[in-house]
Amino acid sequence: MSQLLIIGGGITGLAAAWEAVQFPRVEVTLIDAQPRLGGKILGSAMALPDGQTMMLDEGADAFLCRVPDAVQLCTELGLESEFTHPAVGRAQVFVGGELRFLPTDTVLGVPVDFEPLAASGLLSDAGMERARSEVDSNWSAPTGDVSIGAFLTQRYGRELVDHVVGPLIGGINAGDVDTLSLQAVTPQLFDAAAGGGSLTLALRKQAQRAAPLPNEPVFTALLGGTTVLVEALHDALEARGVRIVTETEAVSCALSGQDKIITELTAGSFTADEVLICTPAPSAAHLLGRISPETSAQLEQITYSSVALLTFVFDRAAVACELPASGFLVPRTAGLLMTAASVGSTKWAHWDDGRHVVLRVSAGHDRDPRGVELTDQELADGLLRDLATTLGITEAPLATRVSRWPNGFAQYRVGHLELVDSLERSLSRDCPKIMLAGASYRGLGIPACIRQGRSAAARLVDG
Numbered sequence: 001m002s003q004l005l006i007i008g009g010g011i012t013g014l015a016a017a018w019e020a021v022q023f024p025r026v027e028v029t030l031i032d033a034q035p036r037l038g039g040k041i042l043g044s045a046m047a048l049p050d051g052q053t054m055m056l057d058e059g060a061d062a063f064l065c066r067v068p069d070a071v072q073l074c075t076e077l078g079l080e081s082e083f084t085h086p087a088v089g090r091a092q093v094f095v096g097g098e099l100r101f102l103p104t105d106t107v108l109g110v111p112v113d114f115e116p117l118a119a120s121g122l123l124s125d126a127g128m129e130r131a132r133s134e135v136d137s138n139w140s141a142p143t144g145d146v147s148i149g150a151f152l153t154q155r156y157g158r159e160l161v162d163h164v165v166g167p168l169i170g171g172i173n174a175g176d177v178d179t180l181s182l183q184a185v186t187p188q189l190f191d192a193a194a195g196g197g198s199l200t201l202a203l204r205k206q207a208q209r210a211a212p213l214p215n216e217p218v219f220t221a222l223l224g225g226t227t228v229l230v231e232a233l234h235d236a237l238e239a240r241g242v243r244i245v246t247e248t249e250a251v252s253c254a255l256s257g258q259d260k261i262i263t264e265l266t267a268g269s270f271t272a273d274e275v276l277i278c279t280p281a282p283s284a285a286h287l288l289g290r291i292s293p294e295t296s297a298q299l300e301q302i303t304y305s306s307v308a309l310l311t312f313v314f315d316r317a318a319v320a321c322e323l324p325a326s327g328f329l330v331p332r333t334a335g336l337l338m339t340a341a342s343v344g345s346t347k348w349a350h351w352d353d354g355r356h357v358v359l360r361v362s363a364g365h366d367r368d369p370r371g372v373e374l375t376d377q378e379l380a381d382g383l384l385r386d387l388a389t390t391l392g393i394t395e396a397p398l399a400t401r402v403s404r405w406p407n408g409f410a411q412y413r414v415g416h417l418e419l420v421d422s423l424e425r426s427l428s429r430d431c432p433k434i435m436l437a438g439a440s441y442r443g444l445g446i447p448a449c450i451r452q453g454r455s456a457a458a459r460l461v462d463g
Helices: 011-020 069-076 114-120 125-136 148-156 158-173 187-193 199-209 227-239 281-287 293-299 376-391 416-430 446-461
Strands: 002-007 026-031 043-047 053-057 092-095 098-101 219-222 243-245 250-255 261-265 269-272 274-277 304-315 327-329 338-343 356-363 399-410 434-436
Touching: 002 011, 002 261, 002 269, 002 446, 011 026, 011 069, 011 227, 011 446, 026 269, 043 399, 053 356, 069 219, 069 227, 069 446, 092 158, 114 125, 125 148, 125 158, 125 199, 148 158, 148 187, 158 327, 158 338, 187 199, 227 243, 250 281, 261 274, 274 281, 274 446, 281 293, 293 416, 304 376, 338 376, 356 376, 376 399, 416 434, 434 446
Parallel strands: 002 026, 002 274, 026 243, 092 327, 274 434
Antiparallel strands: 043 053, 092 098, 250 261, 261 269, 304 356, 304 399, 327 338, 338 356
16 A cells, blocks of 8 residues: 655645545545644634624635636535525725726726726726727737736736736735736736737637636535535545544655655654645745755745734624625725725625624735734724725624734745746655645645645656
């Protein structure tokens, strides 16, 4: 039997273990330093003054449908009955002191059709004129990676970046579009630009060639919360003989004379034939310091941003404004602490009890450390002030929960994919039986992490 050690029990490691057990003659051990599995997938109950409790996600509350890996994994685990989709799909942006809907007919905020953008009011007349001029120029294809902000500012002007693309892409990545990689973060835009000419016209041609989807939702969630997926994986893995060990940290990896990999743990050691590291890059760098110093040094180049997510539950009678959108984004130029707000009780029918409004509000990004520096009270006070500014809510919430995600978002800076390619080559050279997977490398979202974990596990055990 081949021994596979998976280090890290987030969704990447869990998905990797699930893939590995599909192969015969493989024994799988999964370890995690924390007392629970799931990593950034977490949910908990919020208690209200009337004794009611609401089970609400503290991290991701859904996953993309068009990237099928998460939906496929849930289906394999028999979770189809848990599937639900947003009751409301459109989001808004806080610009010019008011909330305006994001336009339709865009790709990651880049217009395919300019008329919905003009009607949205998100850009001034001068900003719209500048954006429309993109189709009239003979643009060269990018010769290499470039920042999203620099690339789109040159083509469409700064207003589109500040008011639409920046809040959208920067919000998803808790980053700054002026440093984030066009190639790694927005490959659809990078690929469309590869032929030269207008990006808008290229995206329009892509849309025309694409087969129409039969009203498929953009997002899928699980009625019991995203932790249902973690719990289902845990039970399925244990049933298939996977050894799961929590509260055990991997310290370092080394090669033995018998072509084995010895991983030193906080309690003892483990000898394996293959090792899959599914921890964030700093932890992976420490693990590989002895066995592959070059890989370790490259991993240390990957940086992170930290965020805080505060969940507020209000009495519905205390919220006078209409809440027609699933949430809203806040541009950096607005000068608020808040970066985005999700209106959970509008977005998800199963969160709407008719008596409460649920808001999940984010703070902190790559250039704003306040998400980790402020106290819980300072965060709550600051974000409540921002809710008064954006939604006019002045009443105190019935319940507040502070969820912090220090170093929670890897920043895919310009050249990120080249860096990942290089560190994978150096690790393969030094120890081909160790691989890396996870949100630090080739995609942040749940589906991307699942894909990376499963792919790496299959290559290791079937190699």
